[in-house]
Structure formats: C-alpha cells, structure tokens
Amino acid sequence: MSKPRYNQPKPRRLTDFYPTAAAMQRAQDGAEPLNPPRAASAASLGHHTALHSAQEDAPDASRDIMDTLPPPVESPGDLMADRAIEKCERCPDDQWPNLNRNQCIKRPLHFLSYGDPLGKALTVLASIFSAITALVMWIFVKYRKTPLVKANNCNLSYVLLISLFWGFLLSFLFVGLPGEVTCLIRQTAFGFIFSVAISAVLGKSITVIVAFNATKPGSRLRKLLGSKISAFLVCMCSLGELIICVSWLICAPPFLQYDIKTMSGHIIVQCNEGSLAAFHFSVSYIGILAIFTFIIAFLSRKLPDRYNEAQYITFSMLVFCSVWISFFPTYLCTKGKAMVAVEVFAILSSNGAVLCLIFFPKCCIILLNPERNRKKTFP
Structure with a gap:
C-alpha cells in the first residue's frame, strides 16, 4: 500500500495576515468590515x-x-x-x-591563582608571617648572650624559627598553577618541615623539665642540659617523618592531574597525592608528635614563673592540634582550589600560633622590659 500524499500548503503572503492600506480605507468608509490579523x-x-x-x-x-x-x-x-x-x-x-x-x-583552568582574592589574601598573610619570623630570628641572634635567650635553649630556638620560616614560605608552593616538580615536593616538604618544628618544640618542653630538676642539689640531669640531647631529639623525631616521605616518593610519588569530571565546564588542575594512605600517615605522624608535645608541656605548666615557657608551649600545641583536627574533615569535603586554600590556611594558622605564643612574650621582655632579662632572674 502506497503512502498517502499530502498537499503542501502554498506559501502565504504578508497581506494574508495584516490588512492592506486599501482594505483599511474601505473599512473606514463602511463598505467592507475589517478582519483582525490572523495568527x-x-x-x-x-x-x-x-x-x-x-x-x-x-x-x-x-x-x-x-x-x-x-x-x-x-x-x-x-x-x-x-x-x-x-x-x-x-x-x-x-x-x-x-x-x-x-x-x-x-x-577554563580551575586552580588557586595569585590573582584570585583568596590566593592574594593567603599570599599576603604568608609574606607577613615570614617577615615577622625573620625579624624574631634577628632579635634572638642579636640578644643571644642575654640570660632569657640562653635559658630557653637558643639552639632549639634557632631550629624552630628556621623551620617556621620555611613553613610559611612553603605556602607559596600551594598557590599558583601547579607543576610536576611542585606536586612532587610540596606535600613531602610540608611533612618534613613540620616534623622538624614539632620536634624542636618537643625538645624545648623536655629541656624545661630537665632544667628545673637539674637545679636540685646532686642532680645528675645537669649533664643533659647541653645541646647534644636536644639535637638528638630533633634528629630522631624528624628521622621518622623523613623515612615516611622517602618511602612515599619511591612507592607512589605525587603527580600533576587534570580533573575534567568533578566540575562541569572546567578543568581542575591539582596535585594527586599518589597514595592517600601515605599522605594521611605523614600528617598523622606529625599529629602524634604534637599530641605528645602537648602532654609533656601540660605536665610541666605549673613550674615556677621563670620557666613559664611550658605554659606558652601548652597553648601553642593546643591551637596546633585543634587546627589540624578540624583540617581533615574540611579537607576531605572540599574540591578544587577550596581544598588547597584549606590546607594553606591550616599551615599558616598552626605555624602562626607557635610563633606568636612561644616567641612574642620573649620578644616583649627583650625589647620592652629589659630589666627582667637579667641574670638574677634566671638561675
């Protein structure tokens, strides 16, 4: 059976829809009614x-x-x-x-750039903290022979300040367009630098306890007040993080990744950790060091006022642990540049807490209250 044919309608003219001038004139004369325009x-x-x-x-x-x-x-x-x-x-x-x-x-590429308002704010904050750390380092070097600097183990103070300085500069590796080398070193460098900083704080906490007990007559702890014990603590605690980072780079190194599925219409340029377990293990090791340091400093917080550095260490480790405990759920729930910004903010806030709570009181005594920085104040 053949298909039925349909008559194609003839094309209509414009006058089929709208009246002409002659039709409008006839309608005005009453000779012919005017039909409205048809659809x-x-x-x-x-x-x-x-x-x-x-x-x-x-x-x-x-x-x-x-x-x-x-x-x-x-x-x-x-x-x-x-x-x-x-x-x-x-x-x-x-x-x-x-x-x-x-x-x-x-x-468009999606990453935390220097032109982004959030990237600008974090960059300025990192620059300010780096300059402040360098200034504190200069103050401690200039007044290194004063009793206050000597009583708080100046060698550990130098190690802590240098690690904090590099920790603030580490933030610049997270801002800007990631590269192959940047992705390879930024997480491992973060883990090692932070382990050195926490190890130095741990050494200062133990030094406070040893120094207080060494003042007792006949105490054998005077032999431990030298720089060897503090250097040993820093090296041993940092060695564990170094082993983790080296194993991470050998087995599953981080790499540059272009994600086109997470955000519609954008390419997320990000660093893949390579092994998420290695990243968590690295941060957990730093967390264990921080918690152990907090416990040691908390137990020694009631020492005499001239050894009140333990109180400042307790508060700084409390803030440090609080920042990184809240970091994990926030980090896992964000994507793209927001995830990078969360990590940079955690680095700056935790380092800033250690810098401000441990070193600012000493700088105030050195610069504003020098009469307290005398030998009679410290045994």
Missing part, C-alpha cells in the same frame, strides 16, 4: 511545523519528522551538530560546548 499558520512557521501538522493526520509521517528535527543531547559534553544530523559530536576533553551547543570552546 501564523502552520505553513508560515516553517517546514518542521508543517510536517508536525501532517503527522497528526497520518502516523506514517513520524519518520520524516525525526529525520529533520535536531537530535537530543546525549550528555553535557556533547555538541549539537547540524539539524539534519542525527548524532551529536563530542567535544575534546580540554573543550566544552558553548551555550548554543554549536561550537566547542576551551575549558
């Missing part, structure tokens, strides 16, 4: 609508309609091609269709 018919709306009208009369015409209508978009990354083509074309991985879905455009 556009199916033929005037184009070929698709005409075929749609024909489809209502005969179901066999549905195949002709599907051949001419644009196909549905299969996925957000598909590009709508010509209306006469049934299949969509997928854009390359580094491109994305425009709003009209008729052209592929470059996907």
Whole structure:
C-alpha cells in the first residue's frame, strides 16, 4: 500500500495576515468590515511545523519528522551538530560546548591563582608571617648572650624559627598553577618541615623539665642540659617523618592531574597525592608528635614563673592540634582550589600560633622590659 500524499500548503503572503492600506480605507468608509490579523499558520512557521501538522493526520509521517528535527543531547559534553544530523559530536576533553551547543570552546583552568582574592589574601598573610619570623630570628641572634635567650635553649630556638620560616614560605608552593616538580615536593616538604618544628618544640618542653630538676642539689640531669640531647631529639623525631616521605616518593610519588569530571565546564588542575594512605600517615605522624608535645608541656605548666615557657608551649600545641583536627574533615569535603586554600590556611594558622605564643612574650621582655632579662632572674 502506497503512502498517502499530502498537499503542501502554498506559501502565504504578508497581506494574508495584516490588512492592506486599501482594505483599511474601505473599512473606514463602511463598505467592507475589517478582519483582525490572523495568527501564523502552520505553513508560515516553517517546514518542521508543517510536517508536525501532517503527522497528526497520518502516523506514517513520524519518520520524516525525526529525520529533520535536531537530535537530543546525549550528555553535557556533547555538541549539537547540524539539524539534519542525527548524532551529536563530542567535544575534546580540554573543550566544552558553548551555550548554543554549536561550537566547542576551551575549558577554563580551575586552580588557586595569585590573582584570585583568596590566593592574594593567603599570599599576603604568608609574606607577613615570614617577615615577622625573620625579624624574631634577628632579635634572638642579636640578644643571644642575654640570660632569657640562653635559658630557653637558643639552639632549639634557632631550629624552630628556621623551620617556621620555611613553613610559611612553603605556602607559596600551594598557590599558583601547579607543576610536576611542585606536586612532587610540596606535600613531602610540608611533612618534613613540620616534623622538624614539632620536634624542636618537643625538645624545648623536655629541656624545661630537665632544667628545673637539674637545679636540685646532686642532680645528675645537669649533664643533659647541653645541646647534644636536644639535637638528638630533633634528629630522631624528624628521622621518622623523613623515612615516611622517602618511602612515599619511591612507592607512589605525587603527580600533576587534570580533573575534567568533578566540575562541569572546567578543568581542575591539582596535585594527586599518589597514595592517600601515605599522605594521611605523614600528617598523622606529625599529629602524634604534637599530641605528645602537648602532654609533656601540660605536665610541666605549673613550674615556677621563670620557666613559664611550658605554659606558652601548652597553648601553642593546643591551637596546633585543634587546627589540624578540624583540617581533615574540611579537607576531605572540599574540591578544587577550596581544598588547597584549606590546607594553606591550616599551615599558616598552626605555624602562626607557635610563633606568636612561644616567641612574642620573649620578644616583649627583650625589647620592652629589659630589666627582667637579667641574670638574677634566671638561675
């Protein structure tokens, strides 16, 4: 049975919809009523609508309609091609269709840049903290022969200040477009530098307890007041983190990753840790050192006032542990540049707490209250 033929409607003129000037004049004279403008018919709306009208009369015409209508978009990354083509074309991985879905455009890169307001704020904060740390280091070197600097183990103070300084500078590795070398060293450098800093704080806490007990007559702890015991503590505690970082780099090193699935229409440029377990193990080791340091400092917080560094260490470790405990859930719940910003903020806030709570009281005594920085104040 042959398909029925449909008479194609003739194209309409503009006068079929709107009256002419002559018709309007006749309507004014009362000779002929003026009909209102009619709506556009199916033929005037184009070929698709005409075929749609024909489809209502005969179901066999549905195949002709599907051949001419644009196909549905299969996925957000598909590009709508010509209306006469049934299949969509997928854009390359580094491109994305425009709003009209008729052209592929470059996907913007998503990372924590220096031009971003958040990146600018973190960069300025890191620069300020680095300058303050250098200034405190200069004060301690200049007044290294004063009783206050000597009583708090100046060698450990130098190690702690240097590690804090590099910790603040480490923040610049997280801001800007990541690279292969940047991704390789930034997490491992973060772990090692922080382990050195916490080891130095732990050494200072133990030094406070040893120094107090060494003042007792006949105490054998005077032999432990030298720099050898503090250097041994720093080396041994930092060695554990160094082994973790070296094993991490050998077995599953971090690498640069371009993520096109997490954020629609963007490419997230990020550093993949390589081994998430190694990253967590590295941070957990620092956390264990910080908790142990907090316990030692808390137990020695009630020593005489001239040994009140234990109180400052207790508060600094309390803030340090609080920051990194809240860091983990926040870090795991964020993506893209927000995840990087969370880690940079944790680095700056924890380092800043150690710098301010341990060294600022000493700097105030050295610069503003020098009469307390005398030998009679310290045994």
